[in-house]
Amino acid sequence: MTATDSPPAPAADDATLRLEPTSSRRSHLDIVDPDERAAEKAPPDVVWVDWDGPDDPANPLNWSRRRKWVISSVGSFFCTLVSLSVSGYSIAEVSVEEELDTSKTLSLLGLTTFTLAFAIAPLILAPLSEVYGRSFIYFASAVVFALFFIPQALAKNIETVLIARFISGCAGSTAVSIAGGTFADVWRGADRGAPMAFFTLAAVAGPGLGPVMFGYLAQIKGFPYLSWVLFAMSSVFALSLPFILDETRASVLLSRKAARLRKETGDERYQSKDDFERGSIRELMKTSLGRPVQMLMREPVLIAITAWISFTWVRLLHLFLVSIPTVYKGVFGFNTGQAGLVYMGQFVGGSLGMIFDRYCERFYQRNVAKRGPEARLYSAFGGGIFLPVGAFIFCFTSYPQCHWMGSVVGVVILYAGVYLSYLAAYSYLAEAYTLYAASALSAMSFARNVIAAVFPLFTPAMYDRLGVQGATGLTAGLDTLLSVTPFVLFAFGGRLRLRSPFAMELARREEADRVKWAALKGDGTLEDSRDRSEEKLGKETTETAV
Structure with a gap:
């Protein structure tokens, strides 16, 4: 959801966008699922700060x-x-x-x-x-x-x-x-x-x-x-x-945008989803x-x-x-x-x-x-x-x-x-x-x-x-x-x-994404969800350079 001057009330359908935390937050590959982290840590009435549409010049x-x-x-x-x-x-x-x-x-x-x-x-x-x-x-x-x-x-x-x-x-x-x-x-x-x-x-x-x-x-x-x-x-x-x-770095820019909106409005519900997905520096290291x-x-x-x-x-x-x-x-x-x-x-x-x-x-x-x-x-x-x-x-x-x-x-x-x-x-x-x-x-x-x-x-x-x-x-x-x-x-x-355990984990995640996208079909959020997922995947594949 893109932040606006007046934060909207969370829609009832938003609950379907959240993943319920599993009993174990780490897979057998010792990876924290970012959606689980956001679902577990975010406040219930959060207003996610994103770009102002697909053509936002700040992106x-x-x-x-x-x-x-x-x-x-x-x-x-x-x-x-x-x-x-x-x-x-x-x-x-x-x-x-x-x-x-x-x-x-x-x-x-x-x-x-x-x-x-x-x-x-x-x-x-x-x-x-x-x-x-x-x-x-x-x-x-x-x-x-x-x-x-x-x-x-x-x-x-x-x-x-x-x-x-x-x-x-x-x-x-x-x-x-x-x-x-x-x-x-x-x-x-x-x-x-x-x-x-x-x-x-x-x-x-x-x-x-x-x-x-x-x-x-x-x-x-x-x-x-x-x-x-x-x-x-x-x-x-x-x-x-x-x-x-x-x-x-998009996550840094959106984090700054969320901080600016919290300061300007005094509303602490403005949050950047990337802050939750990214995890702590300790987890990154x-x-x-x-x-x-x-x-x-x-x-x-x-x-x-x-x-x-x-x-x-x-x-x-x-x-x-x-x-x-x-x-x-x-x-x-x-x-x-x-x-x-x-x-x-x-x-x-x-x-x-x-x-x-x-x-x-x-x-x-x-x-x-x-x-x-x-x-x-x-x-x-x-x-x-x-x-x-x-x-x-x-x-x-x-x-x-x-x-x-x-x-x-x-x-x-x-x-x-x-x-x-x-x-x-x-x-x-x-x-x-x-x-x-x-x-x-x-x-x-x-x-x-x-x-x-x-x-x-x-x-x-x-x-x-x-x-x-x-x-x-x-x-x-x-x-x-x-x-x-x-x-x-x-x-x-x-x-x-x-035969790779990492390939099997990737297949599991792709299947989970397919199910999620299928569930979102018809409510107007499928394409946004797919675009966001593909955009993030493209970033991750070239995160380490030549």
């Missing part, structure tokens, strides 16, 4: 496309800045060793601590954004992210750099953990593909821009100057946020931390996707951040600046992957009714093919007698595969787990970032002992082995999900 879903794109660009640009921080540090790693008189292993811990922060912080920041809003978390994170480039620039020892990068990584993880939710706040499902594709391009191709932009700076001036440049860029971004970023672990232990589909995408992510962040400098400096005699330009292949590959994905969208639209969530894996087929093909081309052309452009072609093809794999994995899990998509994506993100945090510690030793061809051939072989994942899931994913 972020009804904002202009220009405003939506400006807000969406915030997440994409923040993600690009974070990517520049990762790859910029990698290209300047030798300078870190020299400036701080430390070992290669300790200097590479700067990558590990940053990536480890990406695994931990989103489990806390994402649920906090549901309570305090996206804009506050964005702004606070951007300020902290910018400020902690100062101790990196002024550091006299490696310990200072490691601590600063961990804190900076926690703040920068907001770019990934909240961006998907922001897209769901402002874009309806049918319009969300394009902003998500550009965001994925920022996540996948963004790291390739760091060496291109900072290669010669790292070679001539060193790591401190690079940190000052990143501080300047991040500061401009943080200071611009209050002028371009509006709050987009328990779900955010506990359910992803449950799913990662019990869901074969999630386990398979996580193993595949984790190695793909390692490819993106670390293996090529080590192997490209090794090959182009050691084999082809490039200096740091010239080797940095090779990373343009990463951006070109990501762009080609985005074009390929737009083509695969046609197959998805044609087959989704028949195939279900597995129709999202058409893009992943390209990832499964391009990844090993690009890796082997890079491996077989990394000889002094070969022209360096041959290996660049391999880089382009490989990163087209990385883009397609990354985007398809997120889209597939979002559709396969719907209500539990945020937890599934959190589990995958946590696992891939923990694994990626470990790899830099032994990747240089692997190249030293196996040589360029041995190390790149080994990783190409692993690419080939894991590339069967999307094909297997396309064939058997539906049957695997039928």
Whole structure:
């Protein structure tokens, strides 16, 4: 019911909209049913505050496309800045060793601590954004992210750099953990593909821009100057946020609206239903931390996707951040600046992957009714093919007698595969787990970032002992082995999900919704109820971003 100036008396039929609390408020999956919470906690004469009709201009879903794109660009640009921080540090790693008189292993811990922060912080920041809003978390994170480039620039020892990068990584993880939710706040499902594709391009191709932009700076001036440049860029971004970023979280906006109406009218019956459905911060944290672990232990589909995408992510962040400098400096005699330009292949590959994905969208639209969530894996087929093909081309052309452009072609093809794999994995899990998509994506993100945090510690030793061809051939072989994942899931994913306890819980909820909608038919509230349910489901499936 939409709040008005004079609160109406509750209709007698409203009682049919409430669910009677069950004897147990938690299912076997330890999930609090939001309708039960609202039915149990809400006062009997409550007046639910909602949008003023389907075209309410205050609803972020009804904002202009220009405003939506400006807000969406915030997440994409923040993600690009974070990517520049990762790859910029990698290209300047030798300078870190020299400036701080430390070992290669300790200097590479700067990558590990940053990536480890990406695994931990989103489990806390994402649920906090549901309570305090996206804009506050964005702004606070951007300020902290910018400020902690100062101790990196002024550091006299490696310990200072490691601590600063961990804190900076926690703040920068907001770019990934909240961006998907922001897209769901402002874009309806049918319009969300394009902003998500550009965001994925920022996540996948963004790291390739760091060496291109900072290669010669790292070679001539060193790591401190690079940190000052990143501080300047991040500061401009943080200071611009209050002028371009509006709050987009619907539950926060409706909660504020309810509070405003209570203050203006003195009537305490005005309440936001989302305040009851959301639960306490303690419940949010328990779900955010506990359910992803449950799913990662019990869901074969999630386990398979996580193993595949984790190695793909390692490819993106670390293996090529080590192997490209090794090959182009050691084999082809490039200096740091010239080797940095090779990373343009990463951006070109990501762009080609985005074009390929737009083509695969046609197959998805044609087959989704028949195939279900597995129709999202058409893009992943390209990832499964391009990844090993690009890796082997890079491996077989990394000889002094070969022209360096041959290996660049391999880089382009490989990163087209990385883009397609990354985007398809997120889209597939979002559709396969719907209500539990945020937890599934959190589990995958946590696992891939923990694994990626470990790899830099032994990747240089692997190249030293196996040589360029041995190390790149080994990783190409692993690419080939894991590339069967999307094909297997396309064939058997539906049957695997039928045996999942989470899938059974989803089926139970869908049946309950069907019965509820059938009961509401004919009283004028069915479509409103269905629209509200589908809108909330769309938000939950993209709550955890790329």
